[in-house]
Amino acid sequence: MNDMSTEGYTTADGRKIGGVLMEMKNITLRFGGVVAIKDISFDIREGEIRAIIGPNGAGKSSMLNVISGFYVPQEGEVWFRGYRRGPMRPYQVARLGIARTFQNIALFEGMSVLDNIMTGRLNHMKSGMLAQALWWGKAEREESENREQVEKIIDFLEIQNIRKTPVGRLPYGLKKRVELARALAAEPKLLLLDEPMAGMNVEEKEDMSRFILDVNDEFGTTIALIEHDMGVVMDLSDRVVVMDYGKKIGDGTPDEVRRNQDVIDAYLGVAHD
Amino acid sequence: MPTEILYGVEVALNGLMAGVLYALVALGFVLIFKASGIFNYSQGVMALFAALTLVGIMEGQVPFAHLINAIFGTKIHHFGWEVPALLAIALTTIVMVVFAWLVQRFIFRHLVGQEPIILFMATIGLAYFLEGVGDLMWGSDIKTLDVGLPQGASFWIEENTAFLGGEDFYGFFIDKLDVVAAVVAAVLVAGLVIFSQYTKQGRAMRAVADDHQAALSVGISLSFIWVLVWSLAGFVALVAGIMWGAKSGVQFSLSLIALKALPVLMLGGFTSIPGAIVGGLIIGVGEKLFEFLIGPMVGGATENWFAYVLALIFLVFRPQGLFGEKIIERV
Numbered sequence A: 001m002n003d004m005s006t007e008g009y010t011t012a013d014g015r016k017i018g019g020v021l022m023e024m025k026n027i028t029l030r031f032g033g034v035v036a037i038k039d040i041s042f043d044i045r046e047g048e049i050r051a052i053i054g055p056n057g058a059g060k061s062s063m064l065n066v067i068s069g070f071y072v073p074q075e076g077e078v079w080f081r082g083y084r085r086g087p088m089r090p091y092q093v094a095r096l097g098i099a100r101t102f103q104n105i106a107l108f109e110g111m112s113v114l115d116n117i118m119t120g121r122l123n124h125m126k127s128g129m130l131a132q133a134l135w136w137g138k139a140e141r142e143e144s145e146n147r148e149q150v151e152k153i154i155d156f157l158e159i160q161n162i163r164k165t166p167v168g169r170l171p172y173g174l175k176k177r178v179e180l181a182r183a184l185a186a187e188p189k190l191l192l193l194d195e196p197m198a199g200m201n202v203e204e205k206e207d208m209s210r211f212i213l214d215v216n217d218e219f220g221t222t223i224a225l226i227e228h229d230m231g232v233v234m235d236l237s238d239r240v241v242v243m244d245y246g247k248k249i250g251d252g253t254p255d256e257v258r259r260n261q262d263v264i265d266a267y268l269g270v271a272h273d
Numbered sequence B: 001m002p003t004e005i006l007y008g009v010e011v012a013l014n015g016l017m018a019g020v021l022y023a024l025v026a027l028g029f030v031l032i033f034k035a036s037g038i039f040n041y042s043q044g045v046m047a048l049f050a051a052l053t054l055v056g057i058m059e060g061q062v063p064f065a066h067l068i069n070a071i072f073g074t075k076i077h078h079f080g081w082e083v084p085a086l087l088a089i090a091l092t093t094i095v096m097v098v099f100a101w102l103v104q105r106f107i108f109r110h111l112v113g114q115e116p117i118i119l120f121m122a123t124i125g126l127a128y129f130l131e132g133v134g135d136l137m138w139g140s141d142i143k144t145l146d147v148g149l150p151q152g153a154s155f156w157i158e159e160n161t162a163f164l165g166g167e168d169f170y171g172f173f174i175d176k177l178d179v180v181a182a183v184v185a186a187v188l189v190a191g192l193v194i195f196s197q198y199t200k201q202g203r204a205m206r207a208v209a210d211d212h213q214a215a216l217s218v219g220i221s222l223s224f225i226w227v228l229v230w231s232l233a234g235f236v237a238l239v240a241g242i243m244w245g246a247k248s249g250v251q252f253s254l255s256l257i258a259l260k261a262l263p264v265l266m267l268g269g270f271t272s273i274p275g276a277i278v279g280g281l282i283i284g285v286g287e288k289l290f291e292f293l294i295g296p297m298v299g300g301a302t303e304n305w306f307a308y309v310l311a312l313i314f315l316v317f318r319p320q321g322l323f324g325e326k327i328i329e330r331v
């Protein structure tokens, strides 16, 4: 874990981390008088699992929203795959290959699990509307390719038995999993997870941790995640950004930030499970 | 069969056809409401505007002729050509798509995230604006619309149903135009269902109807989908306008009749396409039958209020409509 500046590094468990995939430079985000993010810079490297942690209201979700285009920062630059990204709408960011889940879950409640995941593939569908409506050869092939990909993800996340269930009827933990499935269906370069394990019981958390590691391992997906559970963060992530009151107070490996005095202070007296 | 019952059936059949038109207008409302939460008061005026434009294009009318003449002292009214019906319908469709884009670009894009009541007010403004534009563009005289649809009583139906009754029954009297309207409406609805279930854009449309945030996160452009649904609603309005125009001429009262779609929506639920159709048919049949059976006892003209009273009864006993989801207040 030494030369992180240019060519990437090798993790403790022997995974090769590549160059910079996404870089945030001096980001500042304000809501009226509230400064949600104050002049924060950090990068995300190809293939790594990057965690963003911090007490409630620290600005973690805001940061994820900036990355995914839901919020537009007043100051700073966002670089992705070597290019500076101009102001973009969320759907444009999604089309760049950045998928996400939400802290409060945003699913299509009226659709089945399968249909929900299928929407994740909308950007991989090219056939014209008419061709699809009339089910012509190419469109049909495309549809079955998309189906295959979706089935793969369904198997991967072990949700075969609920594929036809309307999402609105699922328990919370499964909804979180379906949301992950939909994000994965887009085959993203970068996957953003906002508290993927919040509100889950221990067993569900273990499942989710395993899925996140497997996604990173098998698909090589770069992941940035927000998590409150320190144990989980330490287990999962390669590097951690710590935020407090909109400022970055720590950045490094789990071990490094755990020893960081500012981080310890920020977490003192703040109740976390 | 007793002749009275047969007459009742005939009345109901005729009502069914009126209902098809109500259903078409209601369908336009539902499309926009589902995708954007906007209750589009101008849907009826859109039907009027589409029909006016269609007639204008077919007859080679110069748009804004009065305005042009007033400013430049010219006396132009017509280009001097006539456009075949199918081509004119295609051109009118393009006009409705442009209209959809303009509405999105210049009105609703600036109102994203506003209260529903504000969006509703905007559509009221839009309705009057569009009515004025229609007037200015094409003139306010009543126009006949003839796109070549079969019209007049169907003798075939009459002859083949005459055996149902006795000596004094000559068979059902049904306008061919009504049958055509029903068939066209059925095809239109089937087309919309196929579109929304099996195409990329249809999927995106359903996604937007369900959750905006989630739709954005999978790369759907909300404004594109809104232009799309307004275009579809515009096309549905055009179809309704053609049917209505062919039946009773293109005139400005069309936008008022279209308000009958309101009780239809209360019956069918604001977010249900099957609801719009069934609701339209129920109101169409209901008001004709009611007039036939009860009308004579109360002095007639029940068609003016029947739909609204029925809707009111529904509001009290089943506020979510026939097909809407049950509204349960979360506490």
Ligand SMILES: Nc1ncnc2c1ncn2[C@@H]1O[C@H](COP(=O)(O)OP(=O)(O)OP(=O)(O)O)[C@@H](O)[C@H]1O
Residues within 6 Å of the ligand: A031, A034, A035, A036, A054, A055, A056, A057, A058, A059, A060, A061, A062, A063, A103
């Ligand atoms: N859309 C918004 N409008 C106004 N203020 C906002 C908005 N989003 C976030 N904020 C404010 O920005 C600050 C940071 O919020 P944010 O949601 O990013 O925190 P967080 O670190 O994700 O917290 P939590 O752990 O509770 O999810 C808070 O003060 C919040 O009130």
Ligand SMILES: [Mg+2]
Residues within 6 Å of the ligand: A060, A061, A062, A103
């Ligand atoms: Mg948050």
